[in-house]
Amino acid sequence: MALVRNNSSNGREPILSPRSLTSPRGLTSPRPLTVQPTQEPVRPLANFPPSIWADRFISFSLDNNELEAYANALEGPKEAVRSLIIDTTMDATAKLKLIYSVHRLGLSYLYPEEIDAELNEIFKKIDLQYYEQVDLYTISVQFQVFRHHGYKLSSDVFKKFKDNNTGTFTDDVTKDVKGMLSLYESAHLRLHGENLLDEALAFTEAQLKTIVSTLEGDLARQVNQVLKRPFHTGMPMVEARLYFNTHEEDFSSHESVVKLAKVHFNYLQLQQKEELRMVSQWWKDMEFQTSVPYIRDRVPEIYLWILGLYFEPYYSRARIIATKITLFLVVLDDTYDAYATIDEIRSITDAINRWEISAIDQLPEYIKLFYRILLNEYDDLEKEYSKDGRAFSVHASKQAFQEIARGYLEEAEWLHNGYVATFPEYMKNGLITSAYNVISKSALVGMGAIADEEALAWYETHPKILKASELISRLQDDVMTFQFERKRGQSATGVDAYIKEYNVSEEVAILELMKMIENAWKDINEGCLKPTEVSVALLTPILNLARMIDVVYKFDDGFTFPGKTLKDYITLLFVTPPPSIENC
Numbered sequence: 001m002a003l004v005r006n007n008s009s010n011g012r013e014p015i016l017s018p019r020s021l022t023s024p025r026g027l028t029s030p031r032p033l034t035v036q037p038t039q040e041p042v043r044p045l046a047n048f049p050p051s052i053w054a055d056r057f058i059s060f061s062l063d064n065n066e067l068e069a070y071a072n073a074l075e076g077p078k079e080a081v082r083s084l085i086i087d088t089t090m091d092a093t094a095k096l097k098l099i100y101s102v103h104r105l106g107l108s109y110l111y112p113e114e115i116d117a118e119l120n121e122i123f124k125k126i127d128l129q130y131y132e133q134v135d136l137y138t139i140s141v142q143f144q145v146f147r148h149h150g151y152k153l154s155s156d157v158f159k160k161f162k163d164n165n166t167g168t169f170t171d172d173v174t175k176d177v178k179g180m181l182s183l184y185e186s187a188h189l190r191l192h193g194e195n196l197l198d199e200a201l202a203f204t205e206a207q208l209k210t211i212v213s214t215l216e217g218d219l220a221r222q223v224n225q226v227l228k229r230p231f232h233t234g235m236p237m238v239e240a241r242l243y244f245n246t247h248e249e250d251f252s253s254h255e256s257v258v259k260l261a262k263v264h265f266n267y268l269q270l271q272q273k274e275e276l277r278m279v280s281q282w283w284k285d286m287e288f289q290t291s292v293p294y295i296r297d298r299v300p301e302i303y304l305w306i307l308g309l310y311f312e313p314y315y316s317r318a319r320i321i322a323t324k325i326t327l328f329l330v331v332l333d334d335t336y337d338a339y340a341t342i343d344e345i346r347s348i349t350d351a352i353n354r355w356e357i358s359a360i361d362q363l364p365e366y367i368k369l370f371y372r373i374l375l376n377e378y379d380d381l382e383k384e385y386s387k388d389g390r391a392f393s394v395h396a397s398k399q400a401f402q403e404i405a406r407g408y409l410e411e412a413e414w415l416h417n418g419y420v421a422t423f424p425e426y427m428k429n430g431l432i433t434s435a436y437n438v439i440s441k442s443a444l445v446g447m448g449a450i451a452d453e454e455a456l457a458w459y460e461t462h463p464k465i466l467k468a469s470e471l472i473s474r475l476q477d478d479v480m481t482f483q484f485e486r487k488r489g490q491s492a493t494g495v496d497a498y499i500k501e502y503n504v505s506e507e508v509a510i511l512e513l514m515k516m517i518e519n520a521w522k523d524i525n526e527g528c529l530k531p532t533e534v535s536v537a538l539l540t541p542i543l544n545l546a547r548m549i550d551v552v553y554k555f556d557d558g559f560t561f562p563g564k565t566l567k568d569y570i571t572l573l574f575v576t577p578p579p580s581i582e583n584c
């Protein structure tokens with residue numbers, strides 16, 4: 001949340017214009033609108049920057065023949081890469097490098113069993129003595145490839161790079177830029193107690209920053225890229241495109257990998273542009289831009305966020321559902337933070353908890369259309385998923401939505417009463433308002449058979465990895481937005497709660513919260529190691545939610561002001577043509 005508090009009504013258009021009362025889905029207001037000459041209350045308007053994209057993505061027109069042609073073109077290289085992965089004549093070092101590249105290019109979901117079988121076989125036979133003979137780059141790649149896939153290769157493999165006398169890293173490390181870069185990537189996979197990796201991260205970061213301006217070509221691009229964001233905390237789809245552009249030497253010897261990556265990028269871009277068109281059209285048809293014009297109008301940004309959770313083609317329906325529900329969250333969050341009065345917030349929260357259309361009468365005019373659409377969308381989902389016995393996931397999403405409304409109300413009550421919560425109190429509510437419980441549960445709705453009742457039951461236990469992802473979301477957002485929130489008179493942030501609780505300076509509070517975020521990342525890394533509590537397919541969206549917070553909030557409030565990172569990412573994925581497949 002950002003921008004300066006603005007208490008004037010600002011000469012805005014009436015919130016609910018007659019046009020906004022009808023929609024193609026028959027969402028007509030039950031009563032004719034009579035304009036009451038009531039006095040407009042003081043509202044905490046934020047004047048959010050408008051959408052950068054306007055209707056740009058609505059005009060896309062999918063050519064199904066083209067999509068099908070790409071789908072067919074995938075088959076050949078897909079099988080050729082499969083043959084490489086299971087090739088018994090390839091030595092373990094080459095095999096691990098291949099699997100590393102396949103993973104970084106976003107292709108490992110095509111071969112889950114083959115890759116696991118290969119890694120399992122190699123991991124069983126690993127002799128730590130082997131690592132005494134090999135260079136830093138090779139060790140780092142192997143360390144990452146094992147940890148990416150849940151195998152806990154010991155961080156002791158890096159021990160030999162530390163000088164026992166000085167306790168620092170050896171000169172050989174400093175001279176090996178590629179090795180350092182790869183060690184830096186590896187260190188982000190650290191677990192609790194892996195002090196060597198904590199030190200390696202600080203050391204390599206400082207070294208790479210010192211030398212980056214002296215480098216040229218791909219190496220310079222790679223180092224700049226990793227310093228901005230290492231693979232492990234990035235958005236998988238974007239990381240795949242960047243890796244393809246700057247690490248060609250890693251995989252160019254395998255022609256089928258190059259070809260597969262190219263066709264795959266082209267296929268996915270078409271599919272995703274169509275999905276983005278669908279949600280953009282829906283948003284326009286639902287007339288949110290006119291009924292709730294005070295919110296952050298961020299359809300491509302929210303679609304990107306959800307694409308960050310899962311990009312696999314078979315989650316297309318899941319992405320559409322999760323995007324719509326997350327857009328509902330934006331409406332709710334901005335209504336509570338940047339428009340409604342406290343009485344209106346109480347009544348909206350009550351209506352969301354009653355969840356029945358008759359509750360619409362208690363709502364202020366401006367939010368009635370939203371309420372109707374919210375109930376309709378969930379009704380449609382319930383009908384759609386009841387057919388195959390999956391309505392339980394829709395109910396879980398709805399309950400989480402009701403819970404977050406109560407969480408937002410709690411924040412609003414604190415603010416209304418001028419109360420700064422204790423830190424534990426803040427965090428209890430803050431994990432709810434992180435929105436990640438709603439989003440992760442909503443993400444399950446369209447995922448199909450793997451998101452069964454057992455999977456949901458695991459989510460309901462509020463596992464450590466989910467808590468960690470929520471904590472990262474809540475605190476990374478707070479650290480980047482608390483100054484703006486304060487300016488707007490919003491003091492419900494973790495930074496203020498921490499300062500009050502522990503009577504420390506702002507700097508100390510921020511450092512402590514950053515440490516909590518680091519520890520939460522270690523929890524996530526541990527939760528992704530074998531044996532995992534649930535399947536990797538269910539864990540990955542939770543890991544990816546944490547990654548998306550890093551993407552959006554690492555440098556600034558990238559959601560309120562999406563003109564930097566998110567604009568670049570949206571441009572790269574949905575505007576810039578993917579690598580050409582001519583001559584493939």
Ligand SMILES: CC(C)=CCC/C(C)=C/CC/C(C)=C/COP(=O)(O)OP(=O)(O)O
Binds near residue numbers: 305434439
């Ligand atoms: C909290 C957070 C980063 C959530 C991310 C998940 C997500 C996409 C939620 C939808 C609503 C949203 C964009 C909240 C962040 O804005 P904000 O900074 O105004 O959130 P706040 O009002 O909860 O601080």
